Amino acid sequence: MDMARSKSVRRDARENLAKLHAAALEVFLAKGLDAPLDEIARAAGVSIGTLYYRFGSREDLIDAVIPDVAGSRLQALATTVMAEDTPRQRLEAFVHGMIELQRDDPALNDAILRRYPDAVALLDVCERSTTMGRSLVREAHADGSLSPDFTEDDLFCMLWLAGTASRDPHAPAGWHRVIKHALDSAWATVT
Structure with a gap:
């Protein structure tokens, strides 16, 4: 993988992380900590797999935001x-x-x-x-x-x-x- 592509992936990953953080905060504050994780992923514009890849579990996501x-x-x-x-x-x-x-x-x-x-x-x-x-x-x-x-x-x-x-x-x-x-x-x- 060339250097430009590597930086692009890292930037996309950082952007996904920021979107997940913002979406989780918004959804958790509105609906509580048992809000559906797929709703958070949809609000962030990412897959549920991306959410789990980035945070691992509901508790890790809660602790992050x-x-x-x-x-x-x-x-x-x-x-x-x-x-x-x-x-x-x-x-x-x-x-x-x-x-x-x-x-x-x-x-x-x-x-x-x-x-x-x-x-x-x-x-x-x-x-x-x-x-x-x-x-x-x-x-x-x-x-x-x-x-x-x-x-x-x-x-x-x-x-x-x-x-x-x-x-x-x-x-x-x-x-x-x-x-x-x-x-x-x-x-x-x-x-």
């Missing part, structure tokens, strides 16, 4: 949360912000629910928000604003319920209210 987006959105939430004055306000901002992200961003919701545990880079990004949530519960316990009966696991159960319900078109309409009541009842009674 989603962690940066998820990381920036979760970092923005962390900045908002930490700007609040009290542990209670921070925990409430975290819960409401996470629920909003899960409702509005199918890909991030799938990540938070850990639907693709082999997408290691994405799980690492999400682990930071889990660590933050645990820390916020401990802070609210320490200042006495959060009932000792409310645990870190309770927090993640609430977020799991919100994430699952937000993806299910047949979820009962009252799921928002159940989460609101659970959070309202989590606060310590001031005497």
Whole structure:
């Protein structure tokens, strides 16, 4: 193969990679991480074989395109949360912000629910928000604003319920209210 043809192939490969990256980002953000891979390939104008050749698996594709987006959105939430004055306000901002992200961003919701545990880079990004949530519960316990009966696991159960319900078109309409009541009842009674 001559040098000009070699450069052309590499350029085409780079272009296909960029098209796949852009298409995967668009489709995953719109439909979630379980969006059909053939839809991503079609949107990129390449074959499904090219997608698998370039990325190997769904999880590798997810790790190539989603962690940066998820990381920036979760970092923005962390900045908002930490700007609040009290542990209670921070925990409430975290819960409401996470629920909003899960409702509005199918890909991030799938990540938070850990639907693709082999997408290691994405799980690492999400682990930071889990660590933050645990820390916020401990802070609210320490200042006495959060009932000792409310645990870190309770927090993640609430977020799991919100994430699952937000993806299910047949979820009962009252799921928002159940989460609101659970959070309202989590606060310590001031005497």
